[in-house]
Amino acid sequence: MAKIKFILNNEMRTVDVEPNETLLDVLRDKMGVKSPKCGCDRGDCGACAVMIDGKSVRSCLVFAIEVNGQEVTTLEGISQPKLTKLQEAFIQFNSFQCGYCAPGVIISATELLNNNPHPDLEEIKEALSGNLCRCTGYQPIFEAIMDVSRKRKK
Amino acid sequence: MNKYKFVGKPIVRIDGREKVSGAAIYGDDIDFGPNLLYAEIVESTEAHAIIKSIDTSEAEKVEGVFKVFTGKDFPYKFGLYMKDRYIFAQDKVRFVGEQVAAVIGRTPQAAKKGAQLVKVEYKPLPVVTNQMDALKKDSVLLHPDLGEYPHVPWFFPKPKTNVAHWRKTRKGDLEKGFKEADLVFEDEYFVPRYAHCAIETHVAIGKYDLGGRLTVWSSSQSPHTQRHLFAEALAPMGLTHKDVRVIAPHVGGGFGGKAGVTMEIIPAALATKLKGYAVKLRWTRQQEFVNTYQRLGVVAKLKVGVKKDGTITALDHKIYWDAGAYVEYGANVVNAVGLSAIGPYRIPNVSIDSVCVYTNLPPGGAYRGFGYSEMLFGLESHMTQIAHKLGMDEVKFRLKNAIKEGDKTAYGADMNPNGLLECIEKVAKEIDWGKKIVSKDPKKAIGKGFSLFWKAPAMPPNASSSAFLKFNEDASINLIISGMDIGQGYQTVMAQIAAEVLSVPPSKIRVETPDTDRNPYEWQTVASHITWSSGNAVKKAAIDAKEQILALVERVFVIPKDQLYLEDEAVKCTTRKNFNLPLRDFVVNGIMTEDGTFKGGPINARGMFLPEFSSANSDPETSQGGHPNVHYTVGAGALILEVDKDTGKMHVIKAVEAIDAGQAINPDLIKGQITGGLLQGLATVLYEDMRYDEKGKLLNPNFTDYKIPTAMDVPDEIVPIIVEVPQPDGPFGARGIGEHTMLPAAPMIANAVEDAIGIRIKSMPFTAEKVAMAMLNLKNKKGK
Ligand code: FES
Ligand code: FES
Numbered sequence: 001m002a003k004i005k006f007i008l009n010n011e012m013r014t015v016d017v018e019p020n021e022t023l024l025d026v027l028r029d030k031m032g033v034k035s036p037k038c039g040c041d042r043g044d045c046g047a048c049a050v051m052i053d054g055k056s057v058r059s060c061l062v063f064a065i066e067v068n069g070q071e072v073t074t075l076e077g078i079s080q081p082k083l084t085k086l087q088e089a090f091i092q093f094n095s096f097q098c099g100y101c102a103p104g105v106i107i108s109a110t111e112l113l114n115n116n117p118h119p120d121l122e123e124i125k126e127a128l129s130g131n132l133c134r135c136t137g138y139q140p141i142f143e144a145i146m147d148v149s150r151k152r153k154k
Numbered sequence: 155m156n157k158y159k160f161v162g163k164p165i166v167r168i169d170g171r172e173k174v175s176g177a178a179i180y181g182d183d184i185d186f187g188p189n190l191l192y193a194e195i196v197e198s199t200e201a202h203a204i205i206k207s208i209d210t211s212e213a214e215k216v217e218g219v220f221k222v223f224t225g226k227d228f229p230y231k232f233g234l235y236m237k238d239r240y241i242f243a244q245d246k247v248r249f250v251g252e253q254v255a256a257v258i259g260r261t262p263q264a265a266k267k268g269a270q271l272v273k274v275e276y277k278p279l280p281v282v283t284n285q286m287d288a289l290k291k292d293s294v295l296l297h298p299d300l301g302e303y304p305h306v307p308w309f310f311p312k313p314k315t316n317v318a319h320w321r322k323t324r325k326g327d328l329e330k331g332f333k334e335a336d337l338v339f340e341d342e343y344f345v346p347r348y349a350h351c352a353i354e355t356h357v358a359i360g361k362y363d364l365g366g367r368l369t370v371w372s373s374s375q376s377p378h379t380q381r382h383l384f385a386e387a388l389a390p391m392g393l394t395h396k397d398v399r400v401i402a403p404h405v406g407g408g409f410g411g412k413a414g415v416t417m418e419i420i421p422a423a424l425a426t427k428l429k430g431y432a433v434k435l436r437w438t439r440q441q442e443f444v445n446t447y448q449r450l451g452v453v454a455k456l457k458v459g460v461k462k463d464g465t466i467t468a469l470d471h472k473i474y475w476d477a478g479a480y481v482e483y484g485a486n487v488v489n490a491v492g493l494s495a496i497g498p499y500r501i502p503n504v505s506i507d508s509v510c511v512y513t514n515l516p517p518g519g520a521y522r523g524f525g526y527s528e529m530l531f532g533l534e535s536h537m538t539q540i541a542h543k544l545g546m547d548e549v550k551f552r553l554k555n556a557i558k559e560g561d562k563t564a565y566g567a568d569m570n571p572n573g574l575l576e577c578i579e580k581v582a583k584e585i586d587w588g589k590k591i592v593s594k595d596p597k598k599a600i601g602k603g604f605s606l607f608w609k610a611p612a613m614p615p616n617a618s619s620s621a622f623l624k625f626n627e628d629a630s631i632n633l634i635i636s637g638m639d640i641g642q643g644y645q646t647v648m649a650q651i652a653a654e655v656l657s658v659p660p661s662k663i664r665v666e667t668p669d670t671d672r673n674p675y676e677w678q679t680v681a682s683h684i685t686w687s688s689g690n691a692v693k694k695a696a697i698d699a700k701e702q703i704l705a706l707v708e709r710v711f712v713i714p715k716d717q718l719y720l721e722d723e724a725v726k727c728t729t730r731k732n733f734n735l736p737l738r739d740f741v742v743n744g745i746m747t748e749d750g751t752f753k754g755g756p757i758n759a760r761g762m763f764l765p766e767f768s769s770a771n772s773d774p775e776t777s778q779g780g781h782p783n784v785h786y787t788v789g790a791g792a793l794i795l796e797v798d799k800d801t802g803k804m805h806v807i808k809a810v811e812a813i814d815a816g817q818a819i820n821p822d823l824i825k826g827q828i829t830g831g832l833l834q835g836l837a838t839v840l841y842e843d844m845r846y847d848e849k850g851k852l853l854n855p856n857f858t859d860y861k862i863p864t865a866m867d868v869p870d871e872i873v874p875i876i877v878e879v880p881q882p883d884g885p886f887g888a889r890g891i892g893e894h895t896m897l898p899a900a901p902m903i904a905n906a907v908e909d910a911i912g913i914r915i916k917s918m919p920f921t922a923e924k925v926a927m928a929m930l931n932l933k934n935k936k937g938k
Pocket of ligand 1: 037038039040041042043044045046047048049058059060061
């Protein structure tokens with residue numbers, strides 16, 4: 001067991017972890033942060049995506065011990081103090097069905113728009129290609145992202 | 155032209171906010187505290203074997219292992235339509251991955267370590283992984299006791315064979331039909347197995363508390379059916395229905411895979427031996443592939459007779475299903491298709507044999523489409539082939555033979571009102587049917603493919619729905635129902651239906667996921683019947699509430715009820731223009747009268763629906779006589795496909811799908827079903843490819859090797875078309891569309907491939923490799 005300390009959703013937290021525990025398991029089971037989901041536990045589905053220092057990563061592939069001293073943001077953090085324009089657009093476009101992929105998709109899409117405020121369709125597809133969604137056919141997710149981009153001032 | 159205020163409107167999902175904020179709770183998200191136990195399953199490594207011995211002694215020694223259970227602890231069978239399945243393997247295993255034992259640990263790690271140390275000794279039996287082999291006389295038998303298994307009366311197992319059910323449908327005179335034909339055409343089609351791949355794997359937590367009640371939290375499409383099957387299977391332990399409670403949180407995708415009962419029975423049963431503890435079982439992605447349900451595999455033999463003018467005279471459709479090791483649910487897939495394998499066509503002379511065959515592969519079961527995708531791949535490929543042989547345009551051929559209202563189905567019932575012709579015409583127009591597109595790139599060929607589809611809900615004739623509706627002080631509403639929002643938008647659509655009747659906006663209606671203790675009965679969220687069936691129950695509950703409201707106002711204000719109506723959350727009156735009584739003034743606290751007394755009280759309403767006209771009674775040799783299907787939903791689809799002539803790589807340029815929803819309650823959600831369902835269907839033909847070795851072991855149980863579509867694989871353009879020919883007994887005329895959206899995908903691709911490159915492929919999937927090889931073969935043949 002090692003004690004690690006990192007910023008989780010704007011709050012400094014400490015937690016004891018085993019060296020082989022994944023960030024996904026530690027967030028969910030030891031820190032009560034449940035938005036990152038487990039869909040495959042091997043880096044294939046993207047449902048577990050979180051941001052580390054602003055970059056999206058699959059938390060099932062990261063050992064918790066590695067985030068010591070860094071800043072981790074999950075969907076819970078993004079949703080505070082209020083939903084972002086992107087999240088509101090996802091509601092307006094009925095972008096999700098079962099919603100299980102949503103935490104990961106929103107992390108990827110948020111990262112995309114942070115780096116590239118006006119992505120084209122190909123860039124959107126590329127950015128989301130690591131997030132599997134079995135329900136929607138992706139179309140309504142693309143539409144919401146494009147809508148946010150369109151409404152942003154150039 | 156919309157006559158409704160909330161029905162037919164593209165209202166945003168009422169569960170949208172919780173799903174995009176991370177607030178939505180799924181099964182694995184529920185906290186049970188540090189006393190929670192974890193189960194790890196010891197799986198069979200053999201596809202067919204006698205269990206000689208199980209040695210758990212080493213596992214029991216592991217620190218943190220709490221207990222180890224085997225089949226001996228649970229000698230119980232279960233099953234939805236046929237009780238052929240066991241909570242744990244008893245003396246025999248029948249597929250690789252079957253649950254043999256469970257190790258209970260204080261931590262998942264301890265349970266896992268223990269499970270690795272359980273030693274199971276097997277005596278292998280011959281393995282049969284193919285339904286055609288399993289049908290042979292000398293095949294090994296999977297279930298020698300088949301004759302003793304309890305089943306619903308409309309199943310016909312053949313004891314001492316591997317045939318678990320044989321649905322025969324006969325209509326007219328087949329021989330005469332083929333004699334009348336100018337052309338008789340036969341062919342064979344092959345569809346492999348597929349996996350649902352909901353992104354959330356199955357999870358269930360069982361708790362048998364010290365007070366003697368069993369609660370199961372379950373990621374499920376079927377909370378009430380689960381409660382019923384748990385109570386039935388565990389009845390020997392003294393449990394009754396009232397002692398069993400199923401709580402179903404949000405579900406991370408179902409697609410049929412979370413219908414009925416699969417792995418959930420394990421923690422439910424384990425809990426009964428772990429009194430006072432909660433025990434959790436969550437499938438890994440690999441287990442999800444192997445030990446839930448898979449879509450059944452199909453070998454279909456088709457023979458169709460047609461006249462020169464294109465009239466179909468006869469159809470002989472033989473479908474052999476690879477149903478896997480246990481068919482308690484899967485046999486009903488076979489049954490459903492056995493009644494409907496004429497497709498949406500008017501055919502006077504019909505013979506259908508739909509044969510459910512046991513094999514040593516994982517259990518087959520419900521998968522979005524419930525067998526119709528598999529059946530339609532052959533049928534719709536065949537219809538295109540015949541039209542071409544007749545020299546007739548395939549769309550004209552389909553228009554000529556398309557089933558109409560009042561035509562007889564294969565089992566002799568009348569076809570319901572439907573907009574099939576309108577669907578065909580709209581799709582043909584949108585895809586510019588008949589106009590050949592030539593690619594500018596000489597390396598690419600472009601083709602168009604067309605397909606019809608139909609499907610009826612497959613359910614017992616007494617499958618029912620019910621609803622409670624209660625008003626709150628501010629006239630907001632809790633709608634208490636037990637269908638599952640598996641993503642289709644059920645909660646939103648039910649809110650819209652109640653809203654329409656009560657003039658309360660859907661945003662003021664809360665619908666939660668169910669708890670069988672508190673929510674009224676619902677059969678299951680399957681069969682695309684929930685909008686129709688639960689919608690009827692909700693509508694009745696709303697009408698009940700409205701009646702209570704109007705009766706109260708009539709009594710207090712002495713205004714005849716027929717002059718009262720609801721509008722904008724208030725009671726209004728046709729004869730007194732300024733009469734306006736807001737609902738929030740009285741729906742809980744009643745109406746104060748002159749003497750200070752109050753009349754009325756909380757408005758609590760109920761509704762239920764059971765299709766009283768449905769019956770599964772029919773002649774077992776012909777299927778004539780009953781009314782097994784409540785109605786069909788129909789539609790048509792077409793696409794434009796680009797094929798790379800060198801690599802075989804395919805790309806969908808445009809796809810169109812028209813579906814007759816009766817009345818779209820929420821057109822935006824229907825469009826969502828079309829874009830999502832279509833891609834799921836395209837994936838079965840273009841990407842997903844399940845590989846087994848000859849010993850029945852799945853070789854690619856993960857998303858690296860079993861490819862489901864990513865954002866890169868979406869068609870360039872999808873055009874959804876909603877047709878509305880009302881269903882007379884549907885809520886506001888609605889019928890279900892959820893499964894149907896994926897049905898035409900595979901035959902559209904098959905027909906488009908032929909149109910593009912002149913090659914007919916009859917076995918799914920159409921990987922780029924397969925298409926490239928087919929082109930190479932053709933070239934070589936031509937070269938000779
Ligand atoms: S759970 Fe991490 S990528 Fe699937
Ligand atoms: S909405 Fe269900 S997986 Fe994306």
